[in-house]
Amino acid sequence: MRLDCKHVWEYISEYIDGSLDTRVREDIERHLENCEICSAILDSTRNILILTADDRTFELPLGYSERLHARLKKEIGETQPGERKRPDES
Amino acid sequence: MVYLTVYSIVKNEADAEDGAQEAVINAYRHLSSFRAEAKFSTWLTTIAINEGRKRLRKAKGAAESSIEEEVEEKEGDYTPAPLRDWREIPLEALERKELREALRNAVADLPDIYRQVFTLRDLEELNIEETAEALGLNPGVVKVRLHRARILLQKQLAPFLKTAARVRKGFFRRAP
Numbered sequence: 001m002r003l004d005c006k007h008v009w010e011y012i013s014e015y016i017d018g019s020l021d022t023r024v025r026e027d028i029e030r031h032l033e034n035c036e037i038c039s040a041i042l043d044s045t046r047n048i049l050i051l052t053a054d055d056r057t058f059e060l061p062l063g064y065s066e067r068l069h070a071r072l073k074k075e076i077g078e079t080q081p082g083e084r085k086r087p088d089e090s
Numbered sequence: 091m092v093y094l095t096v097y098s099i100v101k102n103e104a105d106a107e108d109g110a111q112e113a114v115i116n117a118y119r120h121l122s123s124f125r126a127e128a129k130f131s132t133w134l135t136t137i138a139i140n141e142g143r144k145r146l147r148k149a150k151g152a153a154e155s156s157i158e159e160e161v162e163e164k165e166g167d168y169t170p171a172p173l174r175d176w177r178e179i180p181l182e183a184l185e186r187k188e189l190r191e192a193l194r195n196a197v198a199d200l201p202d203i204y205r206q207v208f209t210l211r212d213l214e215e216l217n218i219e220e221t222a223e224a225l226g227l228n229p230g231v232v233k234v235r236l237h238r239a240r241i242l243l244q245k246q247l248a249p250f251l252k253t254a255a256r257v258r259k260g261f262f263r264r265a266p
Contacts, residue, residue: 013237014233033206037173040172044173044247045240047251048193052212052213056188057194061107067107068111068114072114072115075115078117088147
């Protein structure tokens, strides 16, 4: 089937995830071979995902781990996983 | 993982950190209720989501409708931005701080329902089914929201992504 650009855009997310069935994927790939605009849209969307997955993009606040460990130590102390502290222990 | 999940709901660093700590403590205390048939990361994410939603409800007040009732926006332009001079992003572009800053801002500006799905799927790298399970949605809804989130980000970031590097086909494909 011959797809126009708007149809290709609707499938971009699933195309990137590799979750389209073979026939639709092949139709899209045929379109992409001849359409610079759709290729550019696909590449730019992919690259946003690469950038999202880059550890430097969404960093934890400075000192996060230390504060988390301090809180865990304070709240949980010596209790075992799945075991609540009794009120008189807190 | 827990922090970013809570942050995607409350959108406030201090509240997200406090909520993430609460979620980790809750998870630790309820480890015995973890069922091996679920993935640990999905179970932990669900606890983080619940903590985030609890805080959001508290912040918004009981009078507001619950966030679980949010529905897809029927209106809205979910077409990507055409880039006539776009080519594959070069590695040095990934080094640019302003690009990462622009992405963080664009994700923060996404409508809540899209940001939550995007965070779990593309940031936490849960798959579609795990994302659906964690958010209590069906996988079809997750796919629609994910698609819209990605397209909205592409449109928002298009001005930052123009470059003249060479095309490298097949550079990146996510696992389904």
